[in-house]
Amino acid sequence: MNIDIQVAAQRQTKPALSEVQFGSHVSDHMFVAEYDAGRGWHSPRVMPYGEFRLDPRALVLHYGQSVFEGLKAYRQADGGIALFRPGCNAARLNTSCARMAMPALPEALFIDGLQRLVALEAAWVPDTSGAALYARPVMFANEPVLGVRRSSRYVFCIMLCPVPPYFQIGDAPFKLVAREDCARTAQGGCGDAKTSANYGQTIVELERARREGYDNLLWLDAAGHRLIEEAGITNVFIRYQDKVVTPPLSGRILPGITRDSVIRLLRHQGVPVLEQETTIDGLVADIDDGRVREIFLTGTATIVAPVGEIGFRDRRHTLAPVAPDDSMAAALYRTLTAIQYGRATDEFGWMQRVPL
The missing domain is CATH 3.30.470.10 (Aminotransferase class 4, branched-chain amino acid transferase, N-terminal domain)
Structure with missing residues (x-):
């Protein structure tokens, strides 16, 4: 054509x-x-x-x-x-x-x-x-x-x-709040579609979160308000000692392209990545016990950005600081941006040259 x-x-x-x-x-x-x-x-x-x-x-x-x-x-x-x-x-x-x-x-x-x-x-x-x-x-x-x-x-x-x-290494980590009285989408809905209807109805809760000192929502499932889903309009990753966990493509979350890129990069590096459901109760307990080493977000705007705190039931759960040379989020950010800006070899064939 x-x-x-x-x-x-x-x-x-x-x-x-x-x-x-x-x-x-x-x-x-x-x-x-x-x-x-x-x-x-x-x-x-x-x-x-x-x-x-x-x-x-x-x-x-x-x-x-x-x-x-x-x-x-x-x-x-x-x-x-x-x-x-x-x-x-x-x-x-x-x-x-x-x-x-x-x-x-x-x-x-x-x-x-x-x-x-x-x-x-x-x-x-x-x-x-x-x-x-x-x-x-x-x-x-x-x-x-x-x-x-x-x-x-x-x-x-x-x-x-x-x-x-939108985010660069050295910027303050994001603060998220999880609530049990709201939801972004429901099973069988259009949560995995990038349609305008998915975003307009989140603004009220986003404004509420920011009034309380948070940057965004950590959305929970609509059925039981127990399973973590997206963070605002980004995908979520949790780093433990020997693995990384991210919510599965259940039909309730957007299949992020940066999400897929991060999964492929980590697996290419030999890091186990599990796509499995994670409960909010289990997550905050693991943060408090020190089992969670990092939480980070992925998306077109943020690329890869760390989370420093999650609020739930009027309590703030703070992650221990990660040394710059031990930060998986920072390493992934550097790797992805190096590929995107042509400073590193594009082993995956992700970049498409624009004929000028």
């Missing part, structure tokens, strides 16, 4: 990275494609960034048919640009689409559109360590009709945002 390239007549002045917050600025162009039942995906184009017009009856506004992804383009050590595992994002988008009764997007359209867009916006990719160009693909239903059913029309868009480092 040919992609039409429409270049903006005038480019904006790029902001200094010190002025940028996550998602606060966008580049000059975006990629757009449209879907109509019977015709399929059509009219792929890179065009000047701008607003969409939506009929008030657009199904996305009423029934939440919207899914999205997030990945980054990294400036390489040789000056080029590469994407981190974009095929995984394309595949996960389609898994989310299937759950939300939305049409699959051809992987080639996802990858080709993203590459053409990033190539056009190459000057927006930061060359500062820890910074990157964040890509946000999103698909939504725009058929103007009221009715709980599949839409016959959709829009797919990719926008680009320069982002500073």
Whole structure:
């Protein structure tokens, strides 16, 4: 499928990275494609960034048919640009689409559109360590009709945002709180889909946690409020003396691409990684007894970030500090970022070069 390239007549002045917050600025162009039942995906184009017009009856506004992804383009050590595992994002988008009764997007359209867009916006990719160009693909239903059913029309868009480092080694560890009176998702729901509905309903509890001095929630399962799931919108890993444990892909948590990368890196290094359920009671008991050496989070924004404290039932459980040269989280962060920025050999074939 040919992609039409429409270049903006005038480019904006790029902001200094010190002025940028996550998602606060966008580049000059975006990629757009449209879907109509019977015709399929059509009219792929890179065009000047701008607003969409939506009929008030657009199904996305009423029934939440919207899914999205997030990945980054990294400036390489040789000056080029590469994407981190974009095929995984394309595949996960389609898994989310299937759950939300939305049409699959051809992987080639996802990858080709993203590459053409990033190539056009190459000057927006930061060359500062820890910074990157964040890509946000999103698909939504725009058929103007009221009715709980599949839409016959959709829009797919990719926008680009320069982002500073969200977390770096040396930053303060995260503080999480686990609660028994709320839940992010339920078994049989859409917890493993990256759909907008999974995130809006977490904001109230996030604000509550921050008022109490925590950075985010350690979500527990909805059925019994005993099993740990995600931390905010990141995956969780627990390091014991001789193994690492992470919640399984039970259908309640997002199959993180960084999560998968960390599991593969650890197993490649000979570290046993167990994907198994962990209770909150067992976790805090193990923290208090010193059996837990580290807890860390993984995600596109954080990469790998340590946890220093977990609150549960009005008690704070603090992890013992880890020496920098013994920190698994720090070692994983260095390894992953070295691969992403082209400073280390990409043994797994994760980086996809953008033709410039």
